[in-house]
Amino acid sequence: MEDRRTFLGLAAAALLPAGLTAQTPGQPAAARGRVELARHALTGPLEGFEAVLLELSPAPRGSRAAGPGHRHPGPVLGYVAEGQLLFGTNHEPDQNVRAGGTFFEPTGALHTTLASASADSQARAIVFMIVPKGAPLTSPA
Numbered sequence: 001m002e003d004r005r006t007f008l009g010l011a012a013a014a015l016l017p018a019g020l021t022a023q024t025p026g027q028p029a030a031a032r033g034r035v036e037l038a039r040h041a042l043t044g045p046l047e048g049f050e051a052v053l054l055e056l057s058p059a060p061r062g063s064r065a066a067g068p069g070h071r072h073p074g075p076v077l078g079y080v081a082e083g084q085l086l087f088g089t090n091h092e093p094d095q096n097v098r099a100g101g102t103f104f105e106p107t108g109a110l111h112t113t114l115a116s117a118s119a120d121s122q123a124r125a126i127v128f129m130i131v132p133k134g135a136p137l138t139s140p141a
Helices: 002-018
Strands: 034-041 049-056 076-082 084-089 095-098 102-105 111-116 124-132
Touching: 076 084, 076 095, 084 102, 095 102
Parallel strands: none
Antiparallel strands: 034 049, 049 124, 076 102, 076 124, 084 095, 084 111
């Protein structure tokens, strides 16, 4: 278990501060919602898992859809690259994470909030996940 935590920490330190962006011709980041930037099979003690890197551009809080939430099959580490993000798990009070801040979601936590903290503009976050190979990134609550 300690090997997995060490790997997650090293991977996040190496990837997130790099200012990664994904460019899709003719489509700005703010219009995309969720873009998978990379997916790689892991080896060694993490054989059977994949590292996934996403760019998220959640909608402004006024357009956030209410629902029961969802879960992820592995840990989630996020870095807010632009704007402010409302983030919450397990129906706890939302956190307002500003640009340059991070958020973490343990494996299997109920993800109840993800939206831009602004009522009129999107935020942008880079998210690093470890998931079982071939597993969907989310499952219903």
